[in-house]
Amino acid sequence: MVGKSVDLKTFSAKDGLWVAFVVILAILPLIPAFSSNSFRLHVMILILLYASMAQAWNIIGGYCGQVSFGHSVFFGIGAYGAGMAVVTYGATPWPGIIVGMIMAAIVAVIISYPCFKLSGHYFAIATFAIVEIFNRGFLVWDWVGGALGLDYPIIKEGLVNLMWHQSKTGYYYSALVIFVIIFGTVRWLEGHRFGYYMRAVREGQETAESLGVNSAAVKLTAMALSAAMAALCGAFFAQYNLRVDPPMVMSLDTSMKFVLITILGGAGTMLGPLLGASVLIPLQEYTRAFWGGLGGGVDLIIFGVLIILMVVKQPDGMIGLIRDVGKWASNKRAEERN
Amino acid sequence: METFLQVLIDGILSGMVYALVAAGLCLIWGVMDVINFAHGEYLMVAMYVSYWLGFLVNVDPLVSTIAAGVFIFGLGALTYKLIIRFTIGKPGLVALLATFGLAVFLKNLCMNQFSPNFRILSDTWLGGKTFHIGGIILAVPQLMAAVLALVVVVLLYLLINNTRFGWAVQATAMDRDAAELVGINTERIYILVFGIGGACVGIAGGIMPSYLAVHPEVGSMFGLIAFVCVAMGGFGSIPGAFLSGILVGVVEALAGFYIAPVFKYVAVFGLYLAVVFLRPKGIFGW
Numbered sequence: 001m002v003g004k005s006v007d008l009k010t011f012s013a014k015d016g017l018w019v020a021f022v023v024i025l026a027i028l029p030l031i032p033a034f035s036s037n038s039f040r041l042h043v044m045i046l047i048l049l050y051a052s053m054a055q056a057w058n059i060i061g062g063y064c065g066q067v068s069f070g071h072s073v074f075f076g077i078g079a080y081g082a083g084m085a086v087v088t089y090g091a092t093p094w095p096g097i098i099v100g101m102i103m104a105a106i107v108a109v110i111i112s113y114p115c116f117k118l119s120g121h122y123f124a125i126a127t128f129a130i131v132e133i134f135n136r137g138f139l140v141w142d143w144v145g146g147a148l149g150l151d152y153p154i155i156k157e158g159l160v161n162l163m164w165h166q167s168k169t170g171y172y173y174s175a176l177v178i179f180v181i182i183f184g185t186v187r188w189l190e191g192h193r194f195g196y197y198m199r200a201v202r203e204g205q206e207t208a209e210s211l212g213v214n215s216a217a218v219k220l221t222a223m224a225l226s227a228a229m230a231a232l233c234g235a236f237f238a239q240y241n242l243r244v245d246p247p248m249v250m251s252l253d254t255s256m257k258f259v260l261i262t263i264l265g266g267a268g269t270m271l272g273p274l275l276g277a278s279v280l281i282p283l284q285e286y287t288r289a290f291w292g293g294l295g296g297g298v299d300l301i302i303f304g305v306l307i308i309l310m311v312v313k314q315p316d317g318m319i320g321l322i323r324d325v326g327k328w329a330s331n332k333r334a335e336e337r338n
Numbered sequence: 339m340e341t342f343l344q345v346l347i348d349g350i351l352s353g354m355v356y357a358l359v360a361a362g363l364c365l366i367w368g369v370m371d372v373i374n375f376a377h378g379e380y381l382m383v384a385m386y387v388s389y390w391l392g393f394l395v396n397v398d399p400l401v402s403t404i405a406a407g408v409f410i411f412g413l414g415a416l417t418y419k420l421i422i423r424f425t426i427g428k429p430g431l432v433a434l435l436a437t438f439g440l441a442v443f444l445k446n447l448c449m450n451q452f453s454p455n456f457r458i459l460s461d462t463w464l465g466g467k468t469f470h471i472g473g474i475i476l477a478v479p480q481l482m483a484a485v486l487a488l489v490v491v492v493l494l495y496l497l498i499n500n501t502r503f504g505w506a507v508q509a510t511a512m513d514r515d516a517a518e519l520v521g522i523n524t525e526r527i528y529i530l531v532f533g534i535g536g537a538c539v540g541i542a543g544g545i546m547p548s549y550l551a552v553h554p555e556v557g558s559m560f561g562l563i564a565f566v567c568v569a570m571g572g573f574g575s576i577p578g579a580f581l582s583g584i585l586v587g588v589v590e591a592l593a594g595f596y597i598a599p600v601f602k603y604v605a606v607f608g609l610y611l612a613v614v615f616l617r618p619k620g621i622f623g624w
Contacts, residue, residue: 120430121367121569122614122618122619124373125566126611128562129610129611130611132607133604133608136604137604139600140600256438259431259435260435260438303442304442304446305439306439307439307442311432313424315428315429
């Protein structure tokens with residue numbers, strides 16, 4: 001009973017908004033108009049997937065302040081975990097997903113331990129270097145399919161194989177579950193002692209340590225958690241895409257997506273990744289649909305310009321924009337009262 | 339032994355070009371603390387400038403490398419004016435992501451205009467000429483590129499260390515406000531530094547089309563290698579960038595020859611990790 005009353009106390013208006021949001025998301029695909037337009041559903045699946053990826057990155061990059069460009073390694077390990085289970089061993093992806101998440105966390109701890117000694121750009125470039133090393137390694141590693149990658153066979157659809165062929169609704173709900181898991185974890189972390197430790201490390205490592213926070217342990221734990229979540233997203237990506245190869249999952253471009261979406265939305269805030277993904281992903285998919293056919297990257301030209309504009313104009317992300325608008329509105333109200 | 343020497347010398351030659359690309363990045367990084375993610379794309383654009391000059395009006399890369407340098411100087415100054423200016427004083431990630439956007443823009447603009455085809459200039463003055471010393475074969479275009487790179491890096495070093503302009507640049511890098519107080523126009527220094535950093539990579543790119551094919555993706559790997567060289571050499575140290583450029587070229591050549599071509603970049607990036615794990619601020623960093 002005690003636990004329940006505490007839960008109620010921490011349940012704020014913001015959480016109410018969240019519950020409403022998730023309920024709406026769950027209802028949306030039931031509307032026939034949505035299921036009939038599979039492109040729109042595809043865009044929504046990608047929004048959920050990329051919002052989850054960005055939120056996974058947000059744990060270490062936003063809350064803990066360690067800007068990693070290496071998350072495509074963990075994403076790739078997750079994707080390969082699921083892919084290997086289905087393609088190489090002919091099993092269901094589930095054990096692969098679990099193994100992939102654990103492997104990603106272990107790899108994250110091993111590579112982060114020395115990297116966390118570096119600061120600023122040195123750390124960022126070290127994570128670039130690690131992505132390139134993994135990319136080349138997987139390209140020549142025959143056991144994981146090498147440069148050919150893993151191509152999924154067409155097998156029975158359903159939750160057991162985490163694969164659907166008739167409609168995308170199954171994928172949509174799986175993405176929604178992943179989204180709720182990752183956002184729920186971050187929501188829980190925000191109010192938990194560990195969440196405060198992470199933010200303390202971000203704001204000033206020396207200060208945090210002087211207060212008895214073991215900053216190395218905090219950073220490694222946050223990185224492991226973030227990597228496992230990124231691997232979960234990677235596994236879903238493999239199941240949805242039905243193909244895994246190193247340039248697709250373990251590349252700098254994939255790494256940049258983790259960072260860009262979070263920064264554009266607002267790093268270190270819970271809503272930021274969702275905002276970033278809801279703007280960037282439709283932009284990317286619709287420009288590709290409209291201009292992709294003109295040949296040669298018109299969609300990406302526009303995308304590049306928009307990235308520049310958004311980053312330069314609002315470095316705090318869309319959260320910052322909303323905050324500014326809110327401040328402006330409340331100032332205006334205050335003026336009117338006077 | 340002869341094979342080893344051959345591979346070593348090839349590595350040093352390509353390392354000199356890496357050193358020039360890295361020196362430009364290094365100057366920008368050292369003065370403004372900005373990682374220019376579009377640096378590799380500058381190189382790609384410079385290669386296109388030189389290629390089209392060669393293809394359309396028959397100018398040799400040896401000459402058009404100057405045009406490419408001037409062009410990228412302008413592109414760099416423009417980048418500063420339109421983008422970087424607004425990111426100074428904000429978290430380091432902002433400039434990095436903004437220049438990433440610029441890289442995506444430039445790469446796809448060239449893809450759109452020039453198609454993804456590989457293009458190479460065939461009828462150049464030095465093209466295909468070789469030069470024998472003992473049993474070692476030197477390709478003249480690569481040799482020329484390396485010599486040019488060496489000259490430009492030395493000139494850049496002299497410019498920064500031995501001229502009034504260079505001292506102003508160093509003062510701005512150390513403390514922008516103090517530099518303003520003694521009458522240095524730091525805004526102008528920033529524009530010029532970005533332009534000169536661009537010009538270095540422009541000259542490197544300008545001479546390359548005589549031996550390396552141009553295509554929109556050609557810059558990405560050069561850009562990454564330049565990051566590695568600069569960070570390995572140490573924050574803002576031009577001799578450090580030069581030394582690690584050559585080191586990277588040699589390691590790349592040796593690993594590519596003696597292990598396997600796919601592992602050449604694994605070796606380069608592994609070298610970077612090994613160096614910074616031992617010296618977290620690079621070889622000449624403090």
